[in-house]
Amino acid sequence: MTEGGSGAATETLELGLYRKMVEIRLFENEVQRLFLEGVVRGTTHLCQGQEAVAVGSCSVLRPGDMVTCTYRGHGVVLAMGTPMNRTMAEIMGRSGGLCHGKGGSMHLTDVSHGVLGSFAIVGAGLPVANGAAWSAQYLKTNAVTLAFFGDGATNIGAFHESLNLAGVWALPLIFICENNLYGEYSPLRLTTPIDDLSLRASSYGMPGVRVDGNDVMAVRQVVSDAVDRARAGNGPTFVEALTYRHRGHSRTDPAKYRPQEEVDQWLARDPIPRLEALLKERFGVADDDLLAVRVSSEKAVEEAIKWASASPDPTEEALLTDVFV
Amino acid sequence: MTEITYRQAAARAIAEEMARDTRVVLLGEDVAAAGGVFKATEGLLETFGPERVRDTPISEQAIIGAAIGASMSGLRPVAELMFADFAGVAFDQIANQLAKYRYMTGGQVKVPVTIRLVGGAGLGFGAQHSQATENWFLNIPGLQIAVPGTPADLLGLLKTAIRSDDPVLVFEHKALYTLKGDVPDGEVLVPLGSATIVTEGNDLTILATQVMRQRAQKAAETLKARNVSVELIDPRSLVPFDFETVQRSVKKTGRVLVVQESPIAGSWAATVVGRLVTECFDWLDAAPAVVCAPNTPIPFADSLERRWIPTEQDILEAAMQLLGGEGAAMAT
Numbered sequence: 001m002t003e004g005g006s007g008a009a010t011e012t013l014e015l016g017l018y019r020k021m022v023e024i025r026l027f028e029n030e031v032q033r034l035f036l037e038g039v040v041r042g043t044t045h046l047c048q049g050q051e052a053v054a055v056g057s058c059s060v061l062r063p064g065d066m067v068t069c070t071y072r073g074h075g076v077v078l079a080m081g082t083p084m085n086r087t088m089a090e091i092m093g094r095s096g097g098l099c100h101g102k103g104g105s106m107h108l109t110d111v112s113h114g115v116l117g118s119f120a121i122v123g124a125g126l127p128v129a130n131g132a133a134w135s136a137q138y139l140k141t142n143a144v145t146l147a148f149f150g151d152g153a154t155n156i157g158a159f160h161e162s163l164n165l166a167g168v169w170a171l172p173l174i175f176i177c178e179n180n181l182y183g184e185y186s187p188l189r190l191t192t193p194i195d196d197l198s199l200r201a202s203s204y205g206m207p208g209v210r211v212d213g214n215d216v217m218a219v220r221q222v223v224s225d226a227v228d229r230a231r232a233g234n235g236p237t238f239v240e241a242l243t244y245r246h247r248g249h250s251r252t253d254p255a256k257y258r259p260q261e262e263v264d265q266w267l268a269r270d271p272i273p274r275l276e277a278l279l280k281e282r283f284g285v286a287d288d289d290l291l292a293v294r295v296s297s298e299k300a301v302e303e304a305i306k307w308a309s310a311s312p313d314p315t316e317e318a319l320l321t322d323v324f325v
Numbered sequence: 326m327t328e329i330t331y332r333q334a335a336a337r338a339i340a341e342e343m344a345r346d347t348r349v350v351l352l353g354e355d356v357a358a359a360g361g362v363f364k365a366t367e368g369l370l371e372t373f374g375p376e377r378v379r380d381t382p383i384s385e386q387a388i389i390g391a392a393i394g395a396s397m398s399g400l401r402p403v404a405e406l407m408f409a410d411f412a413g414v415a416f417d418q419i420a421n422q423l424a425k426y427r428y429m430t431g432g433q434v435k436v437p438v439t440i441r442l443v444g445g446a447g448l449g450f451g452a453q454h455s456q457a458t459e460n461w462f463l464n465i466p467g468l469q470i471a472v473p474g475t476p477a478d479l480l481g482l483l484k485t486a487i488r489s490d491d492p493v494l495v496f497e498h499k500a501l502y503t504l505k506g507d508v509p510d511g512e513v514l515v516p517l518g519s520a521t522i523v524t525e526g527n528d529l530t531i532l533a534t535q536v537m538r539q540r541a542q543k544a545a546e547t548l549k550a551r552n553v554s555v556e557l558i559d560p561r562s563l564v565p566f567d568f569e570t571v572q573r574s575v576k577k578t579g580r581v582l583v584v585q586e587s588p589i590a591g592s593w594a595a596t597v598v599g600r601l602v603t604e605c606f607d608w609l610d611a612a613p614a615v616v617c618a619p620n621t622p623i624p625f626a627d628s629l630e631r632r633w634i635p636t637e638q639d640i641l642e643a644a645m646q647l648l649g650g651e652g653a654a655m656a657t
Contacts, residue, residue, distance in 0.1 A: 128393050158387075
């Protein structure tokens, strides 16, 4: 699912993963800049640092597979191959956006690329993901659904209802918990009496797997196994991907509630330099090739912003469309 | 014409639509093996099998969420909430997800979800199993709301709901399940947003749904004996609302009484009265009147519940008061 980016068709899988992660990082940096400049309004939740979870997971999908994600979902949306220009236009509230400007950053949806929705209510995407998986099971399409959510969502009722139903119906679904250690401003240890969230899977009769969410190849492997299991009709899997958001919860939150030592530790585990090291050491990729990816990704993001900026605001007629009035 | 019960109408509507379209599936608590706690889905499991008629855990968010997700990816689910009050458990899925999905995504998806909710008081189920919760959803754009009051209307509205590409909440009144009524032979479809004139009249318009329609009909018969001619209208769906039929009637009668089985605040009765006053003021010979329940939770004791639900006598008294001197003259 790497279409829609700037990658060449002949690029290796690993370099393709790198490109996608770099694109997401640069895209998010630009969204942040545009927000601070007042071009992006409302609020926005950025995913710098969590790119490997989105890219590793979505890289194993086939056309027809589906995902639901969270309000911190720009990365998953781009990892599904959604056009960057229309994604940026949606975040900017323009008529050329994925949802014609009616959804915004928290509701990015692109059904044609399998993105069934981004959910702004914590945990609300999980019950809907169940429905998509149920539909695939009933229609025998062999499609799988990935449901992305944060650590905070594991304490909301919809999470438990969804895992239970998916377990008892053996749905072709993978629950992917992006555990970035903070539910909004609160550390996990103050809100949750266990620190290994994958333990929760056992209550719902499904395997729970913990993975280093900053290691894109490890994420890919774990999700690939879970997807195989789902396609074989053996039901859902719960994947807990340990990761970290480089920025605050939303908007201009400086995240001062996080100890500097912790931030430094996680910045040292940044998934992008880690993948660069791996590419060089194991796959013999040259520095110049990595640089070329970064340069072309920068250009792709720049062009997306240019396209989005040129897209007009929605006209007043759009107010009354797409709903029974 | 065949006579069936309101209960049979629900099962028949679902069965006909399931036979017509394999994408139609049913899910809910005890809808399959048990045939529904009100036996309104009896026989469907046997006819259509466990893949299409699915019992769920007691998980209202999961039920509605599953219906939403499935509706966006090829199915046309009918979800049952065993009691309409349980919509409270699933409120986020209904109010924030279901209602807004099509709009928020710029029309990328259709959300053909039908939710059947069993509402209404009168059977001693207490405060949390008796409410007319259709009123909760009036202020949420994106939801259609049907309130069938007869077997034929339940049959026709439920079938229309299942065929709608936008979500419809169909409220079935539990005290009506034994109600019998004729349904036409062949396919019965009642459009959403089409009121029915139950009895024609010239002196007074009464609007009522479900059990209140039954009581208003009796009151209208009593009034007829007193030479008061009542036009009784059942809106049948609250969203869309057939305001034109109401307007035409009020233009003729100049007087309107709205009867509803719930408190007035934030209700359809309040909404209609508001529209009549703002849009039809010049035609009104008297201020619109409302007969509704007191602003309290629904009490359990028989004596209290009977008093909570508006009675035929309440309707008669309100009608006579609304008719004023004219009514008194007619009554003599």
